[in-house]
Amino acid sequence: MAKRSTKLTNKNKRGSRRAASERARSPSNGGSGGGGAKGPSVLGKWVKRFALAGLVLGLLGVLFLSFAVGFAAREIPSFYQLKTTQNAQTILVRARDGSEIVELGPSFGEWLDYNEIPETMTNAMVAVEDKRFYDHYGIDPIRLTGAMLEGIMGTRARVGGTSTITQQLARNIFLNTNRTFDRKAREAVLAMALEWKFSKQQILELYLNKVYFGGGAYGIDSASRKFFSHPAKELSVAEASIIAGLVKAPSRYAPTADVQAAVDRARVVLRLMREQGYITPDQASVDVGAVKLKQQAGQNSVR
Numbered sequence: 163m164a165k166r167s168t169k170l171t172n173k174n175k176r177g178s179r180r181a182a183s184e185r186a187r188s189p190s191n192g193g194s195g196g197g198g199a200k201g202p203s204v205l206g207k208w209v210k211r212f213a214l215a216g217l218v219l220g221l222l223g224v225l226f227l228s229f230a231v232g233f234a235a236r237e238i239p240s241f242y243q244l245k246t247t248q249n250a251q252t253i254l255v256r257a258r259d260g261s262e263i264v265e266l267g268p269s270f271g272e273w274l275d276y277n278e279i280p281e282t283m284t285n286a287m288v289a290v291e292d293k294r295f296y297d298h299y300g301i302d303p304i305r306l307t308g309a310m311l312e313g314i315m316g317t318r319a320r321v322g323g324t325s326t327i328t329q330q331l332a333r334n335i336f337l338n339t340n341r342t343f344d345r346k347a348r349e350a351v352l353a354m355a356l357e358w359k360f361s362k363q364q365i366l367e368l369y370l371n372k373v374y375f376g377g378g379a380y381g382i383d384s385a386s387r388k389f390f391s392h393p394a395k396e397l398s399v400a401e402a403s404i405i406a407g408l409v410k411a412p413s414r415y416a417p418t419a420d421v422q423a424a425v426d427r428a429r430v431v432l433r434l435m436r437e438q439g440y441i442t443p444d445q446a447s448v449d450v451g452a453v454k455l456k457q458q459a460g461q462n463s464v465r
Contacts, residue, residue, distance in 0.1 A: 234355035241364055244335065245273060245371075248380075268374075271383025272393065276367040280397050283382060284366055285440040286406035290431045292327040293438055296362060300328045300353035328353040330409075331369045375408045376416025389417050391456040399441060400448045403431040417455050425450045 288295045294302050306324050332352035375385035385405050386394040407427035408415050417424045428450045436446035
């Protein structure tokens with residue numbers, strides 16, 4: 163009986179030692195294995211917290227932006243009101259016999275409805291100023307991201323070159339030309355509000371009739387009459403490329419300021435139109451330098 167009791171005691175001891183050894187090897191025990199499992203668990207909790215915080219902030223940002231855009235869209239005048247509002251008055255000085263001496267201040271041509279604007283003119287403007295115009299909702303995320311990366315890498319000296327056609331329209335109608343982040347933010351909100359309220363065709367109609375082209379000319383009809391002596395409805399591909407190229411820097415590229423600069427810029431526009439499929443290679447090879455420009459009696463002081 164004593165022998166059997168001794169055997170049972172020894173067996174229990176061996177079982178206890180085996181159980182203790184298994185518990186020591188188990189990752190749930192506080193050994194080195196347990197410490198390794200705790201690290202990822204804590205890190206995972208922090209990752210989840212940051213992800214949740216980012217999601218909440220993102221949702222709040224979207225809600226705030228939606229509210230801002232909706233409020234701006236409500237405050238924007240109607241399409242008819244924007245059509246009939248001009249930025250300034252033109253003063254025409256005449257001689258006693260009624261002949262024109264000089265035109266002071268901005269000049270506005272005939273307002274052209276969208277279906278009256280030559281297709282080559284709209285294509286030229288979209289090609290050079292906003293090639294993704296028909297795909298975005300007021301701001302171009304691809305263009306904006308590229309500009310931000312350039313800014314971070316130090317390859318851009320100032321904010322600029324990111325504005326879509328809609329943003330340019332918002333700036334021309336409602337804002338100033340100060341290059342600040344505050345103005346760019348308001349410009350972006352107004353651009354999205356314009357896209358919310360108006361169609362792409364309406365935006366292009368407003369833009370092409372209101373944007374400044376240099377030499378005191380506002381709108382493509384005024385620019386066409388000033389530079390080519392005929393209405394914008396008669397614009398050729400070469401003439402449209404010259405006008406589209408002026409928007410970037412009207413005082414630098416206007417034919418009244420520098421004919422060669424205007425021609426060189428127009429060649430850039432023709433190349434972009436060809437690359438984007440708006441014109442054929444033959445049309446892109448047109449001699450822009452051969453375009454007949456209007457002889458200017460006097461330089462308009464407004465630029």
